[in-house]
Amino acid sequence: MITVNALSEVAALMGDPARASMLSLLMDGRAHTASELALTAGVTAQTASGHLSRMVEGNLLAARAQGRNRFYRLASSDVAHAIESLMAVAGSRAAPASKAAAWRRDPDLRYCRTCYDHLAGQVGIAVTDALTKAGHLSPKGTQDWELTQTGELFCQRIGVDVAGARASGTRHFARQCLDWSERRPHISGALGAAIADTFFKRGWAERLRRSRTVRLTDLGRRAMHRDFGAAL
Amino acid sequence: MITVNALSEVAALMGDPARASMLSLLMDGRAHTASELALTAGVTAQTASGHLSRMVEGNLLAARAQGRNRFYRLASSDVAHAIESLMAVAGSRAAPASKAAAWRRDPDLRYCRTCYDHLAGQVGIAVTDALTKAGHLSPKGTQDWELTQTGELFCQRIGVDVAGARASGTRHFARQCLDWSERRPHISGALGAAIADTFFKRGWAERLRRSRTVRLTDLGRRAMHRDFGAAL
DNA sequence: TTGATCCTTCGGCCGCTGCCGAACGATTGA
DNA sequence: TCAATCGTTCGGCAGCGGCCGAAGGATCAA
Numbered sequence: 177m178i179t180v181n182a183l184s185e186v187a188a189l190m191g192d193p194a195r196a197s198m199l200s201l202l203m204d205g206r207a208h209t210a211s212e213l214a215l216t217a218g219v220t221a222q223t224a225s226g227h228l229s230r231m232v233e234g235n236l237l238a239a240r241a242q243g244r245n246r247f248y249r250l251a252s253s254d255v256a257h258a259i260e261s262l263m264a265v266a267g268s269r270a271a272p273a274s275k276a277a278a279w280r281r282d283p284d285l286r287y288c289r290t291c292y293d294h295l296a297g298q299v300g301i302a303v304t305d306a307l308t309k310a311g312h313l314s315p316k317g318t319q320d321w322e323l324t325q326t327g328e329l330f331c332q333r334i335g336v337d338v339a340g341a342r343a344s345g346t347r348h349f350a351r352q353c354l355d356w357s358e359r360r361p362h363i364s365g366a367l368g369a370a371i372a373d374t375f376f377k378r379g380w381a382e383r384l385r386r387s388r389t390v391r392l393t394d395l396g397r398r399a400m401h402r403d404f405g406a407a408l
Numbered sequence: 409m410i411t412v413n414a415l416s417e418v419a420a421l422m423g424d425p426a427r428a429s430m431l432s433l434l435m436d437g438r439a440h441t442a443s444e445l446a447l448t449a450g451v452t453a454q455t456a457s458g459h460l461s462r463m464v465e466g467n468l469l470a471a472r473a474q475g476r477n478r479f480y481r482l483a484s485s486d487v488a489h490a491i492e493s494l495m496a497v498a499g500s501r502a503a504p505a506s507k508a509a510a511w512r513r514d515p516d517l518r519y520c521r522t523c524y525d526h527l528a529g530q531v532g533i534a535v536t537d538a539l540t541k542a543g544h545l546s547p548k549g550t551q552d553w554e555l556t557q558t559g560e561l562f563c564q565r566i567g568v569d570v571a572g573a574r575a576s577g578t579r580h581f582a583r584q585c586l587d588w589s590e591r592r593p594h595i596s597g598a599l600g601a602a603i604a605d606t607f608f609k610r611g612w613a614e615r616l617r618r619s620r621t622v623r624l625t626d627l628g629r630r631a632m633h634r635d636f637g638a639a640l
Numbered sequence: 641t642t643g644a645t646c647c648t649t650c651g652g653c654c655g656c657t658g659c660c661g662a663a664c665g666a667t668t669g670a
Numbered sequence: 671t672c673a674a675t676c677g678t679t680c681g682g683c684a685g686c687g688g689c690c691g692a693a694g695g696a697t698c699a700a
Contacts, residue, residue, distance in 0.1 A: 181428075184427070187423035188420070189419075189423070191416055191418075191420030192688075196416035197416075199415075209647095210647060219689075222650095225647060226648090226649090228647095254497050261486070265484075266415050266418045441677095451658085453677065453678085454660070454661085457677060477676065
Protein backbone atom coordinates (compact mmCIF):
# COMPACT_ATOMS: atom_id res chain seq x y z
CA MET A 177 0.00 0.00 0.00
CA ILE A 178 2.55 2.56 -1.05
CA THR A 179 -0.24 4.97 -1.83
CA VAL A 180 -1.53 4.94 1.74
CA ASN A 181 1.84 5.84 3.13
CA ALA A 182 2.20 8.63 0.64
CA LEU A 183 -1.24 9.89 1.52
CA SER A 184 -0.51 10.08 5.21
CA GLU A 185 2.83 11.73 4.60
CA VAL A 186 1.35 14.49 2.51
CA ALA A 187 -1.49 15.01 4.96
CA ALA A 188 0.89 15.02 7.90
CA LEU A 189 2.95 17.72 6.22
CA MET A 190 -0.15 19.86 6.00
CA GLY A 191 -1.29 18.85 9.46
CA ASP A 192 0.99 21.03 11.52
CA PRO A 193 -0.40 24.44 12.54
CA ALA A 194 2.76 26.32 11.62
CA ARG A 195 3.03 24.66 8.23
CA ALA A 196 -0.67 25.12 7.60
CA SER A 197 -0.30 28.84 8.25
CA MET A 198 2.49 29.02 5.72
CA LEU A 199 0.54 27.07 3.15
CA SER A 200 -2.45 29.34 3.70
CA LEU A 201 -0.36 32.38 2.98
CA LEU A 202 1.12 30.74 -0.09
CA MET A 203 -2.37 30.05 -1.39
CA ASP A 204 -2.23 33.50 -2.96
CA GLY A 205 -0.11 31.85 -5.61
CA ARG A 206 2.84 34.11 -5.04
CA ALA A 207 6.29 33.47 -3.66
CA HIS A 208 7.15 34.52 -0.13
CA THR A 209 10.40 34.76 1.76
CA ALA A 210 11.32 32.43 4.57
CA SER A 211 11.22 35.20 7.16
CA GLU A 212 7.82 36.34 6.03
CA LEU A 213 6.53 32.81 6.36
CA ALA A 214 8.13 32.47 9.78
CA LEU A 215 6.38 35.62 10.92
CA THR A 216 3.06 34.41 9.61
CA ALA A 217 3.43 31.06 11.31
CA GLY A 218 4.47 32.67 14.56
CA VAL A 219 7.69 30.70 14.90
CA THR A 220 11.36 31.60 14.84
CA ALA A 221 13.36 31.64 11.64
CA GLN A 222 15.16 28.39 12.38
CA THR A 223 11.94 26.56 13.11
CA ALA A 224 10.41 27.88 9.93
CA SER A 225 13.47 26.84 8.01
CA GLY A 226 12.98 23.28 9.14
CA HIS A 227 9.35 23.30 8.16
CA LEU A 228 10.10 24.78 4.78
CA SER A 229 12.79 22.31 3.87
CA ARG A 230 10.52 19.45 4.86
CA MET A 231 7.79 20.77 2.62
CA VAL A 232 10.21 21.20 -0.25
CA GLU A 233 11.42 17.66 0.33
CA GLY A 234 7.82 16.48 0.24
CA ASN A 235 7.14 18.25 -3.04
CA LEU A 236 4.66 20.64 -1.51
CA LEU A 237 6.79 23.71 -2.07
CA ALA A 238 9.36 24.93 -4.53
CA ALA A 239 12.20 27.15 -3.39
CA ARG A 240 14.21 29.67 -5.25
CA ALA A 241 17.18 31.62 -3.96
CA GLN A 242 17.28 35.29 -4.74
CA GLY A 243 20.25 37.10 -3.30
CA ARG A 244 20.18 36.56 0.41
CA ASN A 245 16.48 35.89 0.33
CA ARG A 246 14.86 32.60 -0.36
CA PHE A 247 11.43 32.57 -1.92
CA TYR A 248 9.04 29.73 -1.48
CA ARG A 249 5.90 29.02 -3.44
CA LEU A 250 3.48 26.14 -3.82
CA ALA A 251 5.02 23.43 -5.92
CA SER A 252 1.99 22.91 -8.15
CA SER A 253 -1.65 23.68 -8.62
CA ASP A 254 -2.35 20.17 -7.33
CA VAL A 255 -1.11 21.25 -3.94
CA ALA A 256 -3.33 24.31 -3.99
CA HIS A 257 -6.26 22.15 -4.99
CA ALA A 258 -5.67 19.72 -2.15
CA ILE A 259 -5.46 22.53 0.37
CA GLU A 260 -8.66 23.97 -0.90
CA SER A 261 -10.39 20.61 -0.60
CA LEU A 262 -9.23 20.31 2.96
CA MET A 263 -10.54 23.76 3.69
CA ALA A 264 -13.87 22.70 2.27
CA VAL A 265 -13.94 19.79 4.67
CA ALA A 266 -12.96 22.08 7.50
CA GLY A 267 -16.15 23.89 6.64
CA SER A 268 -14.79 27.37 6.69
CA ARG A 269 -13.83 29.19 3.60
CA ALA A 270 -10.46 30.78 3.12
CA ALA A 271 -10.34 34.37 4.26
CA PRO A 272 -9.65 36.85 1.47
CA ALA A 273 -6.83 38.30 3.62
CA SER A 274 -6.69 42.07 3.48
CA LYS A 275 -3.41 42.84 1.81
CA ALA A 276 -4.32 46.41 1.00
CA ALA A 277 -2.61 47.65 4.14
CA ALA A 278 0.71 46.06 3.33
CA TRP A 279 0.84 47.66 -0.07
CA ARG A 280 0.78 51.14 1.42
CA ARG A 281 4.30 50.83 2.71
CA ASP A 282 7.00 52.11 0.44
CA PRO A 283 4.78 52.62 -2.60
CA ASP A 284 7.52 54.33 -4.59
CA LEU A 285 9.92 51.48 -4.11
CA ARG A 286 7.29 49.03 -5.15
CA TYR A 287 6.46 51.11 -8.16
CA CYS A 288 9.93 51.16 -9.62
CA ARG A 289 13.45 50.43 -8.42
CA THR A 290 16.68 48.94 -9.55
CA CYS A 291 17.34 45.33 -8.75
CA TYR A 292 21.12 45.26 -8.99
CA ASP A 293 21.38 46.86 -12.40
CA HIS A 294 17.98 46.25 -13.98
CA LEU A 295 14.45 47.52 -13.45
CA ALA A 296 12.10 45.98 -10.95
CA GLY A 297 8.81 46.73 -9.30
CA GLN A 298 5.63 47.41 -11.19
CA VAL A 299 7.54 49.03 -14.02
CA GLY A 300 9.95 46.15 -14.34
CA ILE A 301 7.05 43.74 -14.42
CA ALA A 302 5.18 45.90 -16.91
CA VAL A 303 8.17 45.91 -19.25
CA THR A 304 8.56 42.16 -18.98
CA ASP A 305 4.87 41.55 -19.45
CA ALA A 306 4.72 43.81 -22.48
CA LEU A 307 7.64 42.03 -24.10
CA THR A 308 6.22 38.58 -23.51
CA LYS A 309 2.74 39.60 -24.59
CA ALA A 310 4.12 41.02 -27.83
CA GLY A 311 6.03 37.80 -28.46
CA HIS A 312 9.41 39.45 -28.09
CA LEU A 313 10.34 37.43 -25.05
CA SER A 314 9.46 33.93 -23.95
CA PRO A 315 10.49 31.86 -20.94
CA LYS A 316 13.30 29.39 -21.59
CA GLY A 317 13.30 26.83 -18.83
CA THR A 318 12.60 28.16 -15.38
CA GLN A 319 15.62 30.42 -15.15
CA ASP A 320 16.02 32.23 -18.45
CA TRP A 321 14.27 34.16 -21.16
CA GLU A 322 14.67 33.82 -24.86
CA LEU A 323 14.70 36.93 -27.02
CA THR A 324 12.83 36.22 -30.24
CA GLN A 325 13.62 37.65 -33.65
CA THR A 326 10.92 40.30 -33.33
CA GLY A 327 12.30 41.00 -29.88
CA GLU A 328 15.70 41.59 -31.36
CA LEU A 329 14.21 44.11 -33.80
CA PHE A 330 12.18 45.78 -31.07
CA CYS A 331 15.26 46.27 -28.91
CA GLN A 332 17.13 47.70 -31.84
CA ARG A 333 14.32 50.16 -32.47
CA ILE A 334 14.17 51.54 -28.96
CA GLY A 335 17.93 51.57 -28.63
CA VAL A 336 18.85 48.62 -26.43
CA ASP A 337 22.38 47.38 -26.98
CA VAL A 338 21.63 43.72 -27.47
CA ALA A 339 24.93 42.93 -29.11
CA GLY A 340 26.79 44.42 -26.17
CA ALA A 341 24.70 42.37 -23.80
CA ARG A 342 25.43 39.19 -25.70
CA ALA A 343 29.13 39.92 -25.58
CA SER A 344 29.23 40.34 -21.81
CA GLY A 345 31.50 37.38 -21.18
CA THR A 346 30.37 35.00 -18.45
CA ARG A 347 27.21 36.82 -17.53
CA HIS A 348 23.78 35.36 -18.22
CA PHE A 349 22.12 37.01 -21.18
CA ALA A 350 18.47 37.14 -20.11
CA ARG A 351 17.58 35.85 -16.71
CA GLN A 352 14.28 35.41 -14.85
CA CYS A 353 14.52 37.41 -11.65
CA LEU A 354 11.81 37.02 -9.05
CA ASP A 355 10.34 40.41 -8.17
CA TRP A 356 9.95 40.66 -4.41
CA SER A 357 7.08 43.13 -4.49
CA GLU A 358 5.19 41.71 -7.43
CA ARG A 359 6.27 38.14 -6.74
CA ARG A 360 6.58 37.37 -10.42
CA PRO A 361 9.63 37.09 -12.61
CA HIS A 362 10.98 40.13 -14.44
CA ILE A 363 13.88 40.34 -16.80
CA SER A 364 17.42 40.57 -15.47
CA GLY A 365 20.86 39.53 -16.66
CA ALA A 366 22.82 41.43 -19.27
CA LEU A 367 19.74 42.17 -21.34
CA GLY A 368 17.85 43.44 -18.30
CA ALA A 369 20.74 45.77 -17.54
CA ALA A 370 20.85 46.97 -21.12
CA ILE A 371 17.16 47.76 -21.05
CA ALA A 372 17.53 49.69 -17.80
CA ASP A 373 20.45 51.57 -19.36
CA THR A 374 18.19 52.61 -22.19
CA PHE A 375 15.57 53.88 -19.74
CA PHE A 376 18.14 56.06 -18.00
CA LYS A 377 19.94 57.26 -21.15
CA ARG A 378 16.76 58.28 -22.89
CA GLY A 379 15.47 60.09 -19.81
CA TRP A 380 12.59 57.70 -19.29
CA ALA A 381 13.63 57.05 -15.72
CA GLU A 382 15.93 58.56 -13.10
CA ARG A 383 17.43 57.21 -9.94
CA LEU A 384 16.59 58.90 -6.67
CA ARG A 385 19.63 59.86 -4.62
CA ARG A 386 20.86 57.36 -2.08
CA SER A 387 18.11 54.91 -2.88
CA ARG A 388 17.21 52.05 -5.11
CA THR A 389 14.00 53.87 -5.88
CA VAL A 390 13.56 54.91 -9.49
CA ARG A 391 11.18 57.54 -10.75
CA LEU A 392 9.51 57.14 -14.10
CA THR A 393 9.53 60.49 -15.94
CA ASP A 394 6.69 61.86 -18.04
CA LEU A 395 8.79 60.95 -21.04
CA GLY A 396 9.09 57.43 -19.67
CA ARG A 397 5.39 57.21 -19.05
CA ARG A 398 4.73 58.16 -22.64
CA ALA A 399 7.32 55.65 -23.85
CA MET A 400 5.72 52.89 -21.81
CA HIS A 401 2.46 53.69 -23.49
CA ARG A 402 3.78 54.18 -27.00
CA ASP A 403 6.52 51.55 -27.24
CA PHE A 404 5.36 48.97 -24.73
CA GLY A 405 1.61 49.42 -24.91
CA ALA A 406 1.44 49.61 -21.13
CA ALA A 407 -0.39 52.25 -19.11
CA LEU A 408 1.49 53.27 -15.96
CA MET B 409 -7.29 32.71 11.42
CA ILE B 410 -9.83 30.13 12.44
CA THR B 411 -9.63 28.58 8.99
CA VAL B 412 -5.93 27.80 9.33
CA ASN B 413 -6.43 25.91 12.54
CA ALA B 414 -9.27 23.96 11.04
CA LEU B 415 -7.16 23.17 8.03
CA SER B 416 -4.32 21.77 10.08
CA GLU B 417 -6.69 19.78 12.23
CA VAL B 418 -8.33 18.08 9.30
CA ALA B 419 -5.00 17.40 7.65
CA ALA B 420 -3.55 16.07 10.88
CA LEU B 421 -6.45 13.66 11.20
CA MET B 422 -5.61 12.30 7.78
CA GLY B 423 -1.90 12.43 8.46
CA ASP B 424 -1.55 9.35 10.61
CA PRO B 425 -0.65 6.10 8.80
CA ALA B 426 -3.26 4.04 10.62
CA ARG B 427 -6.02 6.55 10.01
CA ALA B 428 -4.95 6.99 6.40
CA SER B 429 -5.25 3.23 5.89
CA MET B 430 -8.77 3.31 7.24
CA LEU B 431 -9.74 6.25 5.11
CA SER B 432 -8.32 4.52 2.07
CA LEU B 433 -10.46 1.49 2.70
CA LEU B 434 -13.51 3.69 3.25
CA MET B 435 -12.89 5.35 -0.09
CA ASP B 436 -14.96 2.57 -1.62
CA GLY B 437 -17.94 4.53 -0.32
CA ARG B 438 -19.24 1.69 1.79
CA ALA B 439 -19.51 1.24 5.53
CA HIS B 440 -17.02 -0.95 7.36
CA THR B 441 -16.92 -2.34 10.88
CA ALA B 442 -14.45 -1.16 13.47
CA SER B 443 -12.69 -4.51 13.59
CA GLU B 444 -12.33 -4.61 9.84
CA LEU B 445 -10.79 -1.16 9.91
CA ALA B 446 -8.48 -2.15 12.74
CA LEU B 447 -7.29 -5.13 10.74
CA THR B 448 -6.67 -3.00 7.69
CA ALA B 449 -4.75 -0.42 9.67
CA GLY B 450 -2.69 -3.10 11.37
CA VAL B 451 -3.49 -1.95 14.89
CA THR B 452 -5.38 -3.48 17.79
CA ALA B 453 -9.09 -2.92 18.26
CA GLN B 454 -8.66 -0.43 21.09
CA THR B 455 -6.20 1.65 19.13
CA ALA B 456 -8.52 1.65 16.16
CA SER B 457 -11.41 2.65 18.37
CA GLY B 458 -9.54 5.75 19.43
CA HIS B 459 -8.72 6.69 15.87
CA LEU B 460 -12.30 6.16 14.76
CA SER B 461 -13.86 8.25 17.48
CA ARG B 462 -11.42 11.04 16.73
CA MET B 463 -12.37 10.98 13.07
CA VAL B 464 -16.05 11.00 13.91
CA GLU B 465 -15.44 13.93 16.24
CA GLY B 466 -13.63 15.71 13.42
CA ASN B 467 -16.49 15.16 10.99
CA LEU B 468 -14.47 12.92 8.75
CA LEU B 469 -16.52 9.81 9.47
CA ALA B 470 -20.07 8.94 10.36
CA ALA B 471 -20.81 6.01 12.62
CA ARG B 472 -23.85 3.83 12.89
CA ALA B 473 -24.47 1.10 15.39
CA GLN B 474 -25.89 -2.14 14.11
CA GLY B 475 -26.31 -4.82 16.70
CA ARG B 476 -22.97 -5.40 18.32
CA ASN B 477 -21.20 -4.08 15.27
CA ARG B 478 -20.44 -0.50 14.52
CA PHE B 479 -20.21 0.61 10.94
CA TYR B 480 -18.15 3.58 9.88
CA ARG B 481 -18.29 5.41 6.57
CA LEU B 482 -16.96 8.67 5.17
CA ALA B 483 -19.01 11.54 6.47
CA SER B 484 -19.44 13.24 3.12
CA SER B 485 -18.31 13.34 -0.47
CA ASP B 486 -16.24 16.36 0.48
CA VAL B 487 -14.05 14.12 2.58
CA ALA B 488 -13.63 11.68 -0.28
CA HIS B 489 -12.76 14.54 -2.57
CA ALA B 490 -10.12 15.87 -0.20
CA ILE B 491 -8.54 12.45 0.14
CA GLU B 492 -8.44 12.06 -3.58
CA SER B 493 -6.76 15.44 -3.96
CA LEU B 494 -4.15 14.44 -1.44
CA MET B 495 -3.55 11.23 -3.32
CA ALA B 496 -3.05 13.26 -6.46
CA VAL B 497 -0.39 15.29 -4.69
CA ALA B 498 1.20 12.11 -3.42
CA GLY B 499 1.55 11.25 -7.08
CA SER B 500 0.35 7.70 -6.86
CA ARG B 501 -3.11 6.69 -7.77
CA ALA B 502 -5.36 4.72 -5.47
CA ALA B 503 -5.12 0.99 -5.93
CA PRO B 504 -8.36 -0.63 -7.09
CA ALA B 505 -7.99 -3.17 -4.26
CA SER B 506 -8.99 -6.66 -5.30
CA LYS B 507 -12.06 -7.41 -3.28
CA ALA B 508 -13.15 -10.29 -5.47
CA ALA B 509 -11.49 -12.80 -3.14
CA ALA B 510 -13.39 -11.69 -0.08
CA TRP B 511 -16.74 -12.12 -1.78
CA ARG B 512 -16.10 -15.81 -2.31
CA ARG B 513 -16.52 -16.60 1.37
CA ASP B 514 -19.96 -17.60 2.47
CA PRO B 515 -21.70 -16.84 -0.81
CA ASP B 516 -25.01 -18.36 0.30
CA LEU B 517 -25.17 -16.27 3.44
CA ARG B 518 -24.38 -13.18 1.48
CA TYR B 519 -27.00 -14.06 -1.07
CA CYS B 520 -29.89 -14.31 1.34
CA ARG B 521 -30.36 -14.61 5.10
CA THR B 522 -32.55 -13.43 7.88
CA CYS B 523 -31.47 -10.43 9.84
CA TYR B 524 -33.45 -10.98 13.04
CA ASP B 525 -36.82 -11.44 11.41
CA HIS B 526 -36.47 -9.78 8.02
CA LEU B 527 -34.62 -10.51 4.81
CA ALA B 528 -31.05 -9.41 4.23
CA GLY B 529 -28.24 -10.04 1.81
CA GLN B 530 -28.51 -9.54 -1.91
CA VAL B 531 -32.16 -10.55 -1.88
CA GLY B 532 -33.00 -8.16 0.92
CA ILE B 533 -31.26 -5.36 -0.92
CA ALA B 534 -32.95 -6.31 -4.17
CA VAL B 535 -36.38 -6.14 -2.55
CA THR B 536 -35.60 -2.78 -0.99
CA ASP B 537 -34.14 -1.40 -4.20
CA ALA B 538 -37.14 -2.58 -6.20
CA LEU B 539 -39.58 -0.94 -3.81
CA THR B 540 -37.73 2.37 -3.79
CA LYS B 541 -37.24 2.37 -7.54
CA ALA B 542 -40.96 1.78 -8.06
CA GLY B 543 -41.77 4.64 -5.72
CA HIS B 544 -43.33 2.39 -3.11
CA LEU B 545 -40.75 3.21 -0.50
CA SER B 546 -38.72 6.30 0.21
CA PRO B 547 -36.19 7.15 2.91
CA LYS B 548 -37.59 9.16 5.81
CA GLY B 549 -34.71 10.73 7.68
CA THR B 550 -31.65 8.54 8.07
CA GLN B 551 -33.27 5.82 10.11
CA ASP B 552 -36.67 5.08 8.62
CA TRP B 553 -38.58 4.40 5.44
CA GLU B 554 -41.90 5.78 4.39
CA LEU B 555 -44.37 3.51 2.65
CA THR B 556 -46.15 5.49 -0.07
CA GLN B 557 -49.78 5.04 -1.19
CA THR B 558 -48.74 2.92 -4.15
CA GLY B 559 -46.54 0.97 -1.77
CA GLU B 560 -49.52 0.29 0.41
CA LEU B 561 -51.44 -1.06 -2.60
CA PHE B 562 -48.46 -3.10 -3.74
CA CYS B 563 -48.12 -4.77 -0.34
CA GLN B 564 -51.82 -5.54 -0.33
CA ARG B 565 -51.53 -7.13 -3.73
CA ILE B 566 -48.69 -9.49 -2.86
CA GLY B 567 -50.16 -10.27 0.55
CA VAL B 568 -48.11 -8.34 3.07
CA ASP B 569 -49.99 -7.63 6.28
CA VAL B 570 -49.33 -3.90 6.49
CA ALA B 571 -52.16 -3.24 8.93
CA GLY B 572 -50.77 -5.84 11.31
CA ALA B 573 -47.34 -4.30 11.05
CA ARG B 574 -48.70 -0.85 11.83
CA ALA B 575 -50.46 -2.22 14.88
CA SER B 576 -47.31 -3.74 16.36
CA GLY B 577 -47.22 -1.52 19.42
CA THR B 578 -43.88 0.04 20.28
CA ARG B 579 -41.98 -1.42 17.38
CA HIS B 580 -40.70 0.74 14.54
CA PHE B 581 -42.78 0.37 11.42
CA ALA B 582 -40.20 0.56 8.64
CA ARG B 583 -36.59 0.89 9.63
CA GLN B 584 -33.37 1.28 7.63
CA CYS B 585 -31.10 -1.61 8.53
CA LEU B 586 -27.53 -1.56 7.34
CA ASP B 587 -26.73 -4.74 5.44
CA TRP B 588 -23.34 -6.05 6.54
CA SER B 589 -22.54 -7.82 3.29
CA GLU B 590 -23.95 -5.26 0.90
CA ARG B 591 -23.16 -2.34 3.14
CA ARG B 592 -26.33 -0.56 2.16
CA PRO B 593 -29.61 -0.15 4.00
CA HIS B 594 -32.39 -2.66 3.55
CA ILE B 595 -35.84 -2.65 5.06
CA SER B 596 -36.39 -3.88 8.58
CA GLY B 597 -38.81 -3.16 11.39
CA ALA B 598 -42.36 -4.48 11.49
CA LEU B 599 -42.86 -4.01 7.78
CA GLY B 600 -39.61 -5.81 6.98
CA ALA B 601 -40.75 -8.71 9.14
CA ALA B 602 -44.13 -8.78 7.43
CA ILE B 603 -42.49 -8.89 4.02
CA ALA B 604 -40.24 -11.75 5.09
CA ASP B 605 -43.31 -13.56 6.44
CA THR B 606 -44.89 -13.27 3.03
CA PHE B 607 -41.81 -14.74 1.39
CA PHE B 608 -41.92 -17.76 3.69
CA LYS B 609 -45.69 -18.23 3.61
CA ARG B 610 -45.93 -18.11 -0.16
CA GLY B 611 -43.04 -20.50 -0.56
CA TRP B 612 -40.78 -17.93 -2.13
CA ALA B 613 -38.03 -18.62 0.38
CA GLU B 614 -37.13 -21.23 2.96
CA ARG B 615 -34.82 -21.19 5.95
CA LEU B 616 -31.92 -23.61 6.00
CA ARG B 617 -31.73 -25.67 9.18
CA ARG B 618 -29.56 -24.36 11.96
CA SER B 619 -28.58 -21.33 9.99
CA ARG B 620 -29.54 -17.83 9.18
CA THR B 621 -29.09 -18.70 5.58
CA VAL B 622 -32.19 -18.47 3.45
CA ARG B 623 -32.68 -20.17 0.09
CA LEU B 624 -34.71 -18.45 -2.58
CA THR B 625 -36.97 -21.03 -4.28
CA ASP B 626 -37.73 -21.15 -7.99
CA LEU B 627 -41.14 -19.77 -7.10
CA GLY B 628 -39.41 -16.96 -5.27
CA ARG B 629 -37.09 -16.28 -8.17
CA ARG B 630 -40.06 -15.96 -10.44
CA ALA B 631 -41.84 -13.69 -7.97
CA MET B 632 -38.80 -11.47 -7.73
CA HIS B 633 -38.87 -11.12 -11.46
CA ARG B 634 -42.62 -10.75 -11.87
CA ASP B 635 -43.60 -8.69 -8.84
CA PHE B 636 -40.40 -6.83 -8.07
CA GLY B 637 -38.89 -6.55 -11.52
CA ALA B 638 -35.57 -7.84 -10.24
CA ALA B 639 -33.48 -10.61 -11.78
CA LEU B 640 -31.85 -12.83 -9.19
C1' DT C 641 36.67 45.10 4.90
C1' DT C 642 33.03 45.63 8.22
C1' DG C 643 28.46 45.34 9.79
C1' DA C 644 23.81 43.97 8.86
C1' DT C 645 20.46 40.87 7.09
C1' DC C 646 18.75 36.49 5.68
C1' DC C 647 18.75 31.78 6.15
C1' DT C 648 20.49 27.41 7.61
C1' DT C 649 22.39 23.52 10.64
C1' DC C 650 23.14 21.55 15.16
C1' DG C 651 21.91 20.11 19.78
C1' DG C 652 18.90 19.47 23.46
C1' DC C 653 14.46 19.91 25.74
C1' DC C 654 9.65 18.81 26.27
C1' DG C 655 5.02 17.70 25.22
C1' DC C 656 1.85 15.37 22.32
C1' DT C 657 0.11 11.25 20.66
C1' DG C 658 0.07 6.63 18.99
C1' DC C 659 0.50 2.11 20.90
C1' DC C 660 -0.85 -1.85 23.70
C1' DG C 661 -2.56 -4.69 27.98
C1' DA C 662 -6.29 -4.99 30.90
C1' DA C 663 -10.86 -4.56 32.12
C1' DC C 664 -15.66 -3.51 31.25
C1' DG C 665 -20.51 -2.71 28.90
C1' DA C 666 -23.49 -4.27 25.01
C1' DT C 667 -25.35 -7.50 22.01
C1' DT C 668 -26.14 -11.99 20.07
C1' DG C 669 -26.82 -16.97 19.72
C1' DA C 670 -27.52 -21.35 22.10
C1' DT D 671 -28.67 -17.92 31.69
C1' DC D 672 -24.07 -18.52 29.81
C1' DA D 673 -20.46 -18.01 26.59
C1' DA D 674 -18.71 -15.63 22.67
C1' DT D 675 -18.05 -11.54 20.03
C1' DC D 676 -17.67 -6.63 19.29
C1' DG D 677 -16.45 -2.35 20.80
C1' DT D 678 -15.17 0.83 24.22
C1' DT D 679 -12.52 3.28 28.17
C1' DC D 680 -8.50 3.58 31.14
C1' DG D 681 -3.64 3.75 32.34
C1' DG D 682 1.05 3.80 31.35
C1' DC D 683 4.88 3.68 28.26
C1' DA D 684 7.88 5.13 24.49
C1' DG D 685 9.09 7.70 20.54
C1' DC D 686 8.39 11.19 17.25
C1' DG D 687 8.57 15.84 16.25
C1' DG D 688 8.09 20.76 17.08
C1' DC D 689 10.40 24.37 19.50
C1' DC D 690 14.19 27.43 20.63
C1' DG D 691 19.25 29.06 21.62
C1' DA D 692 23.59 29.14 19.64
C1' DA D 693 26.55 29.31 15.89
C1' DG D 694 27.94 29.71 11.14
C1' DG D 695 27.62 30.47 5.88
C1' DA D 696 26.01 33.61 2.21
C1' DT D 697 24.89 37.95 0.40
C1' DC D 698 24.51 42.91 0.26
C1' DA D 699 25.38 47.92 1.55
C1' DA D 700 28.74 51.27 2.87
